[in-house]
Amino acid sequence: MDIQQKIYQAGGFLKYWLLAVNEHALHPPFTFELYTKVVKPDKQEKVFREIEGLRQQLLHNHQLLQLTELGAGSGISKKNQRPISHIARHSLTTPRFSRLLFRLIRHLKAQHIIELGTSLGINSLYLSAAVKEGNIHTLEGCPQTAATARTVFEQWPLKNIHLKEGNIDESLPSLLKNIPPVDAAYLDANHTYEASLRYVELLLPLLHENSFLIIDDIYWSKGMQQAWHQLQQHPKVSLSIDLYDAGLLFFRPGLQKAHYILAF
Numbered sequence: 001m002d003i004q005q006k007i008y009q010a011g012g013f014l015k016y017w018l019l020a021v022n023e024h025a026l027h028p029p030f031t032f033e034l035y036t037k038v039v040k041p042d043k044q045e046k047v048f049r050e051i052e053g054l055r056q057q058l059l060h061n062h063q064l065l066q067l068t069e070l071g072a073g074s075g076i077s078k079k080n081q082r083p084i085s086h087i088a089r090h091s092l093t094t095p096r097f098s099r100l101l102f103r104l105i106r107h108l109k110a111q112h113i114i115e116l117g118t119s120l121g122i123n124s125l126y127l128s129a130a131v132k133e134g135n136i137h138t139l140e141g142c143p144q145t146a147a148t149a150r151t152v153f154e155q156w157p158l159k160n161i162h163l164k165e166g167n168i169d170e171s172l173p174s175l176l177k178n179i180p181p182v183d184a185a186y187l188d189a190n191h192t193y194e195a196s197l198r199y200v201e202l203l204l205p206l207l208h209e210n211s212f213l214i215i216d217d218i219y220w221s222k223g224m225q226q227a228w229h230q231l232q233q234h235p236k237v238s239l240s241i242d243l244y245d246a247g248l249l250f251f252r253p254g255l256q257k258a259h260y261i262l263a264f
Contacts, residue, residue, distance in 0.1 A: 005221060012219035016244045020263040030255060031239065038103045039243065039264055042096065051125045052095060054152055058088035058120050068142040084148060088120055093188075093216070097245050098126045100264070101186065101214070104248075105130035108212060110183035114175070115139065116168055116199060117189030117216075121149030121161075127186065128158050134183075136161045137175055139168050141189065169195075172202055182206045188216035193223035200231060200249075207236075213249040218242065232259050 023040065026032040061084040069080070093101075105113065105127055111134025113127055118140035127136045138161060140146040146165040153161050164171050168189055185203050187196065196215065203213070218228040228247050232240040238255040241248040243264040 008222060009219055012225065013244065016219070016242065016261060019261045020242075020244070021261065022263050026260070028255065028258065030252070031241070031258070031260060034107070034241075035262055038107045039100065039262060041103070042099060043103075045099075045102070045129075047129045048095070048099065048102075048126075051098075051122065051129065054125065054155060055088065055092070055095070055122050058092075058122070058148075058152070059085055061085055061088070065142075065144040065148065067145065084120065087145070088122075091119060092122050093245070098123055100243075102126045102130045104212075104214065105184060108184070108210070110134075110212075112180050112183050113137070114172075114179075114182055114185040114203070116172065116185070116187045118149045118163060119145060119188070121152040121163075123186065123188070124149065124153070124161050124163075125156055128156065128161050131160060134160065137164065137179060138162070139164045139166075139171050139175070139189070141165075141167050168199070172199065176202060176206055179206070181208050182211055183208075184212050184214070186214045186216070191217050191220045191224055193227045196224065196227040197230065200234075204236065207251055209252055211251055215247040215249065216245070218247040219244060 023032060023035050026035055063084050064081050065084060067080050067082060101123055111131055113131065113136045115124055115127060115136060115138040118124055118138040124136055124138045140149060140163065143165060146163060149163060153163065164175055182203060187199055200213065215228060218224055231237065231249060236251050237249050238252050238257050239250040240259045242261040245264065
C-alpha cells in the first residue's frame with residue numbers, strides 16, 4: 001500500500017468516526033432493530049471456536065502460494081508469492097467482522113448466498129454456519145488460493161459451500177444463470193470502482209425485496225468510495241448503512257430512502 005492510499009484511508013476513518021451515530025439517532029423500526037440486535041451486540045457462539053481454530057491453522061501455515069491477482073491486488077504486499085500465514089494475517093477480515101456476517105445472515109434469514117472473493121475460506125464458514133437450509137456459492141479467482149480454501153472446507157462438517165474457481169467476470173454471469181433468487185451477497189473481490197458497480201448490476205436481476213448486499217472495504221480507495229456513493233443513489237436501493245469496514249444495501253420498498261453511518 002503506497003503512502004497516498006494510507007493517507008486516504010486514514011482520512012476516511014476520521015470522517016467516519018466523526019459522523020458515526022448509535023441507536024439514539026435511529027427512528028425507523030427496521031434500522032433500529034438491525035443496529036440493536038445485529039450490529040451492536042457481539043454474542044459468542046459455540047461454532048465460532050471451531051472456525052477460529054481453522055483460522056489459527058492458516059496463521060501457522062507457511063506454505064507459499066503463487067497468487068493470481070485479478071483485481072486491485074493486496075494493500076500489504078505486491079509480491080505474487082506469499083505464505084498462507086501472511087495472507088491469513090493481513091488479508092482476512094477480523095473475527096469481529098466475521099461474526100457480524102454471521103449475525104446478519106442469521107437475523108435476516110438469508111438462505112441462498114453469494115460470496116465474491118473466497119480468499120482462504122474463513123468467512124465462507126461463518127456464512128455457512130448461519131444458514132439452516134440453502135447454500136453458499138463462493139467465487140475465487142486465484143487457483144492456489146481456491147485450492148487452500150478447499151482444504152479448509154474439507155475439515156468443515158457442513159457441506160453447503162460450493163466453490164467456483166475462475167475469473168469472477170466470467171464465473172459470476174455463468175453462476176447466476178443456474179441458481180435461485182439471491183437472498184444476500186457479500187462482495188469482497190476486485191476492490192475497484194468499475195468491478196463493484198458491474199457486480200451489483202449483474203446481481204440485481206436475482207435480488208428480491210428482502211435481499212441485501214454487503215460491500216466490503218468501501219473506504220479502500222477513492223474509487224471504492226465513489227462506487228459506494230453511487231450505489232447509495234441507485235433507484236432500487238431503499239436503505240444504505242456505512243459501517244466503515246463494509247457498506248450494507250437494502251432494497252425493501254416499504255422503507256423510506258435513507259443513509260446512515262453507524263458506529264461499529
